[in-house]
Amino acid sequence: MDIELRSQILGFLDKGPAFLPGLSIDCVVFGYHEGELRVLLLDIRHTPYFSLPGGFIYQEESIDEAALRILNERAGLQDVYLEQFRVFGQAGRGNYRIHREMLAAYGIEPDPGHWLLQRFVSIGYYALVDYTKVKPSPDIFSVSCDWHPLEELPELILDHRNIIHHALGSLRLMLDHKLSGFNLLPETFTMADLQGVYEAILGKKLQRTNFQRKMLSLGILERLDKKWTGGAHKAPYLYRFDAQKEEE
Amino acid sequence: MDIELRSQILGFLDKGPAFLPGLSIDCVVFGYHEGELRVLLLDIRHTPYFSLPGGFIYQEESIDEAALRILNERAGLQDVYLEQFRVFGQAGRGNYRIHREMLAAYGIEPDPGHWLLQRFVSIGYYALVDYTKVKPSPDIFSVSCDWHPLEELPELILDHRNIIHHALGSLRLMLDHKLSGFNLLPETFTMADLQGVYEAILGKKLQRTNFQRKMLSLGILERLDKKWTGGAHKAPYLYRFDAQKEEE
Numbered sequence: 040m041d042i043e044l045r046s047q048i049l050g051f052l053d054k055g056p057a058f059l060p061g062l063s064i065d066c067v068v069f070g071y072h073e074g075e076l077r078v079l080l081l082d083i084r085h086t087p088y089f090s091l092p093g094g095f096i097y098q099e100e101s102i103d104e105a106a107l108r109i110l111n112e113r114a115g116l117q118d119v120y121l122e123q124f125r126v127f128g129q130a131g132r133g134n135y136r137i138h139r140e141m142l143a144a145y146g147i148e149p150d151p152g153h154w155l156l157q158r159f160v161s162i163g164y165y166a167l168v169d170y171t172k173v174k175p176s177p178d179i180f181s182v183s184c185d186w187h188p189l190e191e192l193p194e195l196i197l198d199h200r201n202i203i204h205h206a207l208g209s210l211r212l213m214l215d216h217k218l219s220g221f222n223l224l225p226e227t228f229t230m231a232d233l234q235g236v237y238e239a240i241l242g243k244k245l246q247r248t249n250f251q252r253k254m255l256s257l258g259i260l261e262r263l264d265k266k267w268t269g270g271a272h273k274a275p276y277l278y279r280f281d282a283q284k285e286e287e
Numbered sequence: 288m289d290i291e292l293r294s295q296i297l298g299f300l301d302k303g304p305a306f307l308p309g310l311s312i313d314c315v316v317f318g319y320h321e322g323e324l325r326v327l328l329l330d331i332r333h334t335p336y337f338s339l340p341g342g343f344i345y346q347e348e349s350i351d352e353a354a355l356r357i358l359n360e361r362a363g364l365q366d367v368y369l370e371q372f373r374v375f376g377q378a379g380r381g382n383y384r385i386h387r388e389m390l391a392a393y394g395i396e397p398d399p400g401h402w403l404l405q406r407f408v409s410i411g412y413y414a415l416v417d418y419t420k421v422k423p424s425p426d427i428f429s430v431s432c433d434w435h436p437l438e439e440l441p442e443l444i445l446d447h448r449n450i451i452h453h454a455l456g457s458l459r460l461m462l463d464h465k466l467s468g469f470n471l472l473p474e475t476f477t478m479a480d481l482q483g484v485y486e487a488i489l490g491k492k493l494q495r496t497n498f499q500r501k502m503l504s505l506g507i508l509e510r511l512d513k514k515w516t517g518g519a520h521k522a523p524y525l526y527r528f529d530a531q532k533e534e535e
């Protein structure tokens with residue numbers, strides 16, 4: 040048994056009263072790589088399950104602040120684009136068995152009334168990040184924090200698969216309205232990159248000229264120099280999302 | 288002092304442990320009347336403030352079940368169309384002063400740690416109802432439960448004005464996607480009625496022929512007989528929303 044880890048876990052359990060009781064946050068972090076959407080999942084120690092990066096809300100912080108802190112603590116992320124999208128509040132919703140299994144591996148046996156073994160109502164957030172910039176790092180409860188293709192999710196705890204499903208639905212609905220898809224790309228990108236992001240989110244192929252016309256008509260893209268491809272192909276233009284133009 | 292009411296209020300306060308701590312639900316109930324959107328508000332006893340119909344979640348019920356029960360208990364509603372739309376979770380969000388004022392009128396002085404005087408994270412739902420069918424009735428905490436035009440809201444407790452603002456924004460966004468606007472109308476309606484609902488929600492005039500073409504093209508309206516107007520005008524057709532067609 041890892042004594043240092045055990046002591047860190049005990050320290051976390053002691054923090055129970057500092058959190059809002061029975062309320063949690065779960066974050067679906069979307070990244071875009073090689074033409075597909077991926078989500079960040081934690082491989083929970085001493086169990087066969089994976090989970091979304093999630094956590095609890097301190098008594099004196101807002102839920103939005105808590106979501107940002109949790110993404111930092113559990114996945115090593117900073118400054119991410121976040122949207123609250125839905126609350127998951129089924130009766131009896133709790134992580135009873137898996138928390139017990141995980142704690143048992145450190146010889147910790149919480150009593151039935153323990154704060155971690157209650158019903159939890161969870162607030163779902165989704166985050167959109169630039170895959171190339173993120174260096175996910177696991178927390179004390181996880182073996183690893185890694186990207187998983189949406190199409191090949193491992194076994195997840197609780198209703199986390201359903202949370203991902205709802206996050207994707209919300210992202211699709213908001214795509215045109217919030218123009219949030221740009222957060223999945225590096226600062227500069229080609230029109231083909233952008234179309235790839237939209238296709239991955241919407242789960243369908245889009246017609247190239249229509250897509251390009253629609254995007255350019257929004258007046259939110261700044262065209263930069265051509266991309267140096269080194270090849271004999273026609274070099275595509277690079278674009279940058281111009282937040283200032285969006286506000287006009 | 289109304290002794291019977293005092294005893295009912297004490298009975299309610301005793302129920303604290305039966306609820307999920309620190310979590311509440313607030314409902315924005317939209318109705319459509321005389322060309323405008325209205326919301327149901329409770330006039331809170333012994334305070335100058337109004338509030339949305341809201342309440343708490345029993346340990347063994349889902350948040351959706353709680354929202355339906357709360358609308359029934361606090362406003363006398365049944366079988367309403369409900370959508371969860373956002374969580375309001377600012378730090379320090381609580382109804383400390385107004386709850387104290389209201390309870391003081393019955394000689395009840397809760398101690399500072401009382402469950403009702405904590406921070407509450409609130410889950411926002413909006414409901415769409417047929418104005419003509421609703422007979423709102425107030426609960427023990429309210430003098431009245433009545434419709435108020437969105438444009439002339441009275442003084443509201445806490446962030447309830449902001450909750451209404453977000454509910455309307457969410458309703459607007461979802462209008463085309465969920466076709467939920469029909470829930471604001473009686474079972475049969477004219478195209479002009481439907482256009483009125485859309486205009487009230489979107490806060491702008493729509494072009495009549497375009498609107499009609501768009502609605503008919505959705506294939507979700509069943510055309511019935513003409514409306515008997517008794518006048519010399521050309522009688523308009525009545526329509527009914529056909530949920531079965533929507534599913535096809």
